[in-house]
Amino acid sequence: MSSAGWFDGVKDLTLALVRTPSVNGSADEVRFAGRLRDIIAQDGFPTHHGDELRVVPIPGDPWRRSNVIGLVRGEGRRTVLLCGHYDVVSTANYGELEPWACDPEALAPRLIEALAGAPPGTLEALALTDLQSGDFLPGRGALDMKSGLAAGIAVLRHFASERPPGNLLLLATPDEEVNSAGMRAAREMLPELAREWELELTCAVNVDSESDHGDGGQGRSIFLGSVGKLLPFVHVVGRESHAGEPLGGVSATLLAAEVVRSLEWSPDLVEGQGAEASPLPALLKVADTKGAYDVTTPAAVWLYLNVLSHTRRPSEVLDWARSKVERSLQKGLQEAASRAAAYARLTGTTVVSFESQPLVLTYSELYARAGGLSAHAADWGQLRSLTEQPGLDGPERSRRMVEFLWQRSGLVGPGAVVGFASLAYPAASLEASSAGPFAGRFREIVDREARAAGEWSGSTVKLRGYFPGVSDMSFLAYGFTDADVAVLAENTPAWDLGLAQPKSGDFALPVVNIGPWGRDPHLRLERVHARYAFETVPELVWRVALAALAG
Incomplete structure (x- = not known):
């Protein structure tokens, strides 16, 4: 020595x-x-x-x-x-x-x-x-x-x-x-x-x-x-309804549940073997976007996933997330239709139909659909007040921007936006x-x-x-x-x-x-x-x- x-x-x-x-x-x-x-x-x-x-x-x-x-x-x-x-x-x-x-x-x-x-x-x-x-x-x-x-x-x-x-x-x-x-x-x-x-x-x-x-x-x-670390997010959008008439909307929670089941601990992205294998993806956040209690169902659910990798590129992870979300939303809507049909049989009411091809966008595509931020210059003050409050972390700032652009785009659910919530x-x-x-x-x-x-x-x-x-x-x-x-x-x-x-x-x-x-x-x-x-x-x-x- x-x-x-x-x-x-x-x-x-x-x-x-x-x-x-x-x-x-x-x-x-x-x-x-x-x-x-x-x-x-x-x-x-x-x-x-x-x-x-x-x-x-x-x-x-x-x-x-x-x-x-x-x-x-x-x-x-x-x-x-x-x-x-x-x-x-x-x-x-x-x-x-x-x-x-x-x-x-x-x-x-x-x-x-x-x-x-x-x-x-x-x-x-x-x-x-x-x-x-x-x-x-x-x-x-x-x-x-x-x-x-x-x-x-x-x-x-x-x-x-x-x-x-x-x-x-x-x-x-x-x-x-x-x-x-x-x-x-x-x-x-x-x-x-x-x-x-x-x-x-x-x-x-x-x-x-x-x-x-x-x-x-x-x-x-x-x-x-x-x-390496990536933090892909999914913003799942349904349609609100009164809790007494849930079939009047589309449950963002039901759709998000399928997304969670598909993403959490998915072995798809694991690299390496034995002690050198990369960890399973793990969800770090799942929450609806309601700010307070009422009897309206949530309009959207926000979640993000910790992905640790050795060689995977951001584009590969983004494509993977989009594909998983597309299939999950389709499955969620099929399940929603099945449950609505069962309810119709019990009540003798008309069967409610649901879309079979939900819209799934990347954040860059949502940005384009909304016309970018320059098209809404009058809203810059509102956006700054939403995203530049002290104490906000990167994922929360990202969520607020996604929600802001979704509203400004005029799009309606069911659908989802995928992107990256924070630093890569x-x-x-x-x-x-x-x-x-x-x-x-x-x-x-x-x-x-x-x-x-x-x-x-x-x-x-x-x-x-x-x-x-x-x-x-x-x-x-x-x-x-x-x-x-x-x-x-x-x-x-x-x-x-x-x-x-x-x-x-x-x-x-x-x-x-x-x-x-x-x-x-x-x-x-x-x-x-x-x-x-x-x-x-x-x-x-x-x-x-x-x-x-x-x-």
Whole structure:
């Protein structure tokens, strides 16, 4: 191992970072950048002429958040980028323990007390065992991902003391947990900084975390890529009716039920096999669009689906969603007709007929049908008031725009609109042709260092193809083509409300993820495995960075 003696320093950095709150969307997230700069600057950094430490505001960010960038110069232009995010999710799920959510050493005994008597075989019992062992450190962000960021800072400091050939650039970003505003801005900024500082950006190491409820064998991994994410939406439109006369309309709920049954957990889009298989699609939202109680049936139902993939293009997913929705609406109308006929037989009334070919449009087609927004210039004020209210997320802004354009188009149900509800993440992979000329050599380096880690750490470190959760890696190894971006721009209603993709250009870095492992990220029981996070991860990142700088 190197002479760094990582454990105590990385632990102390992790405690300092966790004790500094940075919940996404809060004032703490805004303030954190300055505090992180101060933490990095301890011990006199920057120490040499040419070193840099900057807080860089994100252009146009409504919260006025910032990226933090630290550069340590060695010799030459070759540069390795270390990156991680500093925002965390809410602490509300700690309940009565929330006052200690960001104080790991105060939280641990209180969690142990709260978990006493947990039934054997439960996640709570596992957490109790972990915490009693002293092998895990709890707290919001301890796993996701301030221990990884602490490892990156420690490596940067060690690089400053050793000054080997090459340069090390640390990037800490906000907003990874929601819309990756920090990394999207950094992608635009990095080529400019590289020119200003005369750097040759060679590759990147992300330091995000992995969850493992076993012995850590899966968590101790170097990931050669990251899954992509798309969030297709479906806006299902029926026809309202009084609840006492339901056959006077078309049930948007019945139609949506068929859509839900067709989309939820559909295996159609799964890629890969075994442990490398992409997850099943999962619905994140299903709700009617009524604002309050009355006895009118819902006019529409809004839903969106989380799709994680390795290679699928946005156009492919959009076509798949449209096809599934078309068949689902047809089936729903057939079921509606069958039930109406059964009711007619019971009551001796006339059978109600239903359309057999419902209209299903993409968002771009709806936009055209409505004449675009320019045709309704007088309604811009209303649209802005609907979509620019504080606190609205991307999917809700998209829903409001779809509903607005459907009403203005004059179209009536039954029908549906499909598109993308929020930010899209391209998949990242060292195996992709877009990974760059250094990707093959980088793969050799991480393969060698993973095998060597088994000897110096005493535990195996695996190579895995895709980081299973959405990560900022997507915007470094940017895998979207111009055609992909065009499809997304035309079919993401909130595209111009903070969800636009970075320019594709020629900038892409081969990137891997080397980060800590633990259990239950985002939950009250979030905890990080201390020895791996505070000792193995920084040593592994150090070795990979040095090898990459050596070429």
